[in-house]
Every structure is written in C-alpha cells, then in structure tokens.
Amino acid sequence: MDIVVCVSQTPDTTTKIQVGEDGKNIDSTGVKFILNPYDEFAVEEGLKLREAHGGEITLLCVGDDSAKENIRLGLAMGADKAILVKDEAKADSFSVASQLADVLKESNLDIVLLGRQSIDYDSAQMGPTLAELLGRPCVSFVTSLEIDGTSVKAERDIEGGKEVVETSLPCVITAQKGLNEPRYPKLPDIMKAKKKPIEEREGTSPAARVETLSLNKPEQKSGGTVLDGTPEGIKELVRLLREEAKVI
C-alpha cells in the first residue's frame, strides 16, 4: 500500500503566543515548534495500515528547514521517507494544499492521511481542499478506519454522534483524536531516522486566496467578584446585574 501522511509543525501548546509587529502573523521568536498533534494520529494510522497491508509510508510537508526536526520525529515513529516542499511563505491553506497536490498528482498513492486540522490556525481545510484538488473522496474527522481490498469504512465524529461512511481507495482521510494512540518511537527506529532520506523540492508558493487582515489576542478576562450570601450581598448582586452587566 502506498501511504502518504501530510504533516505540519505548529507552536507547542504551552507556548505563550505573541502577535508579531505586523499585526498579521505570530511572533515566532522563542517559539518551540512541534509536530501537529493531529498529524501524529495520521502517522500512527499509516503505521497500522502498513503493518496490516504492507507498503511504504512517505511523509509530506510544506515548510522551511526548521520543519526537518519534526519530520524526523515522524521518521523515528517508523515512516520510511519524507518529502519537504520548501516554502517559507505558506500563504494560506489553499496555497499549501495546492503544493501538496502538485507532489501527489504524479504519484500512485492509495491513501493520504493527515490531521483533521493543525492546532495553530484551526481552519481544517487542508484535507478536503487537497482531496478536491486530487479529485479523490475525502472523509474527515475519522475516529475509526477499516480497509478491506479497496473498500474503506470509516467512522467520523459529527455533532452529538457518529456517522459511518463507506468509500474506496484512493482517498483522503483526516484523523480525529480517538483514532489511535500514537506510539513511542523504538530505539532502532530513532537511530535509523537520522539516516532516512528527506527529499527537498522547491515550492511554487502559489498566491493566497485568503488575506489575513489582522491577528488579535482574545480580551483578557477580568477577575470575578465574590459576594457573600447576606441580604446586603444579594442586594449588591441585583444592583450589579442591573447596572453593570445590564442583564435584568
């Protein structure tokens, strides 16, 4: 089975994000980048598919040199090789998706796996856009995946429940939490990962279709007010609800 897993790197969840001077991007000074956690589920699912059906896993990433360290993590988990499409701009989701599609159009792949979204911009467009560009079916937010021959049965999260869908290979699957538990890398794989090839290609940096006008941090919540249960406290509560919160 020819398996492709698209990966990206995102700021570490514990990073304190600051808006950059241009007001349109984050300030990446001192920011530690990690492998997008949803992409880890995709890598793990790829490994499970390879264990069941044989084949090869290629990691595919659009990014700059700094992404290599996180690509190596995917290789240490067990992926066979990687392609890095060099594009620092990563103008918008469409721009990235079309560069992924450019690479994949020429290949004979069976399945593309990727996280349901990256945890930085949270647009969740990559999977569906890529599938559209490749002219392949897409199942997103998948929590369970079964493949038999070329038929695919997937469970996906929907509001308040689960939906079970069927499609066929080749297709694009986006991974939701719950699909699997990503494995820890094994010692021999960690050692091998250094030697696995990362093929670099020049990106085409297509123009963005979405322009970021501004980036703002959410308003800081101010502390609450604690009132006691005395008659005075209750009077004060009513006054605050009426005059300050203006809800009664």
Add this chain to the structure above:
Amino acid sequence: MIQTLDTDFEGYLTDTSNLDGGYADRVYLPETEEEVGEILRKCSQEKTAVTIAGAGTGLAGGSIPFGGVVLSLAKLNRIIEINKEKGLAIVEAGVVLYNLHREVESQGLLYPPDPTEQGGQLGGNFATNASGARTFKYGPTRDWITGAHVFLSSGEMLALSRNGNRANRYSMSVESVNRTIYDIEIPRYQMPPTSKHSAGYYAKPNMDLLDLFIGSEGTLGVVTRLALKLIRKPERLFSGIVFFESNERIFGFVDEIRERSKKNRISDTPDLNARALEFVDAHALEFIKESYPSIPENANGGAIWFEQEREEASEELLISHWAEVIERYTDLSDDSWFGLSEKDQQRMRTFRHAIPSSAYEFIKAHQVQKFGTDMAVPDNCFHDMYRFYRDELDRSGLRNLTWGHIGNSHLHVNMLPENQTQIAQAQRISDRFVTKALQLGGTVSAEHGVGKIKTKYLKQMYGEEGIEQMRKVKRALDPTAILGRGTMFR
C-alpha cells in the same frame, strides 16, 4: 483590610497526608508583605498559633492547623521579575510551581527543581526543600535559592541573600531590617550523607543563614519572597521508559547509569548523563496497567524512566550509548518507550505522575490508608535497603507499590492496608523501615519533610539531644512559639 475567612475553610484543614482532625479559628489571606507582618505582630502579641499554608499539597501534615489561625500565602502569587541576562527570578511565595515553570520556559530558561506535584507553591517548596526527578542532576530546591524575605513571628522581616550571613563555627547572629539582633546556636548533629535530605533543621559549622530557613517547614519564619537561580533551557531531551524482566537487571542498569552520570557530570563529555533516573516497580505498573495497555506483559522487574539533555551535534553518539546499555540489561528494549519530542516527554512525565495520583485516587475511593516512606540512603547501601523493603513487603501480604527517585537512592514504598489489623501491621513495618534506613546512615525524610506525622522518626534520627538543639534555634527566632506548632517536634 486583610482578607480573612471565618467560615467555610475546610480546604485549609487537610493536605495530601492521612492526617485528619485539623481545626482553626480563622484563615488569613494577606496580599502584601506588610499584611503578613501585621498578622504576625498581632498573633505574637496574643500568642495565637499560626500555621502557614501553601497549596496544601504536602504529604506530612505541615500545613494542617490544630487550633489558632492559618496564614495562607495563596494571594502573594506574583512573579515579580524574570531576568534572562542574570539568570534570576524573583517571585512571591504563593506562586504555583507549574506557573513559574511555564513562564520561565517560555523565555528559554529553566528552573531545575521539579517536584512531581506541580501544583505546590514555591513557598512550600522552600519550606520543605522539595525535590523531584531532576534533583538527580541538579540537586534540591535549596541549591536554586539565592535569597528570600522571611518574616519572623515578631512581624520583623529578614532580607536574606546567599552568603549574606554566615555562621562563625556554630554561632550566628542575624539582624532584622528593624535592627533587632537574634543570636542562634547551630545544632551539632551530623546530617546524613545522603544526596537528598529534608528532615530537621539544616546544620553545619559556618553555614549560611538562608539554609537554616530552607527546609524549616514553617517553624522558624514565613517566607514571602524568593530569589531563584535560572539556567538556559537545554536545547533538547532524549527520554525513555525502559521495562525490565527482573530486579537484578534493573538494578544493574541503575548502578551503571548512576555511576556514569555522576562521572560525566564532572567531565562534561557528551556521554550518558541522566538528569532524571526514576524507578517504578512491577506492582505500581500493575496498578496503572488499565490506563496504559502498552506496558509489556513480562515487565516483572519494573521500569526506569530517564531524561537526558542532548544537543544536535552529539545526539547520535549519545543515543547509541544509551542503546548499548539498555540492550545489555533488558530484552524488553523493543517494548520500551522512547521520546525525542516534548510531547512524548510530557507523556512520560504524566505516566510517572499517574502512579502516585492513581494510588491517591484508590485510597480515596476505597477509604483505605496509605503508609508511604520517604527515606533515602547512601548510594552504596541502596541494595541492602531495597532487599529489606522487598522481604518485609513480600512477607506482609499487604497491597503495596513502590516508585521513586532511584538515582538518589530514594524510593517511596507505599503500603495500602485495608483493615485495622493491616493498619497496625503497616505501622510496624514502617517503623522497621525507618530503623533500617537509619542503620544504613539514611535520612527519615528525603523530600516530603517531617511535618506532623514523622516527628517520632526525626527524634529517632537525631535523639532527644538533637531535638533540644532544634528547639533552642526555634526559641531564638520564635520566642512566643506561635509558628507551625506540632510540626517537626512538639
């Protein structure tokens, strides 16, 4: 006006120990150092007992009041300064450790002490000389404190700095900011030669006054502000949870890693140099197996969690060194877990923390008690101590699980007795453990402190004479004897 609670403060009457029955008249929640001074002056005049409270995450009952008032430092929780150039942080005592770590690390810095309980406050860490996994490489809280504001029970403040006030042999005098002089006679006992120790007052000839307050468990003064040393955050880590089939092999592995790490720390070559070396026994693995199905079946020797700092240039060599040792000592290398990413490293820390937490949950749910040890022994006595633990536990038939800081020869052995007979049995075994640890030159508490539940063991360690010498120190600094009554000694 000083914030107080006169009712509904049950949360201040317990901690994470078994000790119950705590009671108090009032809880003070000062927001400034001036308010701390004011409260202490008043309590001192009225001779009201004051129990100092941090986050209540202690394991020895130090923050549980038995009468009088509670002085909570929770509202003194500002990070005042983080100075990257000087490698220094100034924080108030109520800052939660987790918040400090997060703030410091987001600036590319590291505050090395990492007690497993990240919800504790820095003031509590100061009071118990707390330590954690990284203590193996970086030492306990004591080594990272460069200054402190301490309020004495009189309400006067001492502004202490590292090496700012040293004893002359065994005597020391100290001046408060309002110029009162206090004369202190340093106890003459010898502290145990373990790599971790948190029982009784720190005492050495020519010692630094700051060290007397660190680890004094709220019996000598109230720490309100601390100056902490920071280092550059290491570039990357390599960590693992390695499973073993037998005890012999796991301890062989530990001995080799401990010795090589200690050696390489001095020479600073890119070789094995664990910053954390932690043990989880097979019983503890069994305890959390349901939540962690990938623990291998035959991990009968338990597991070792390690962390090693790495740099890109030398990491290949480093990892190959680790692989060589691991493969020499275990056949479960392929079933072991390794991490290069921060996320995997965090998952391993969570795993390590899940063990005491799940034991704690079990105790709550089944209404059983926990008898946990906190002794450390000198490294060359570790095997003797462990054999003694194992023999006693196996013979007892009590439910038990063990984890801890094996790099420092410091394990937490935990017994979970289920009825009164078993409780009495666990008590007797605990006493025998302490006696054995002391015979081997160990300490009765390596990191949790004596609190109110280990006073008898402290006395066993230092004798009545040693306790009397500590009382003398306390009388000099807290003449009205209002601070931390019942903690450390009665």
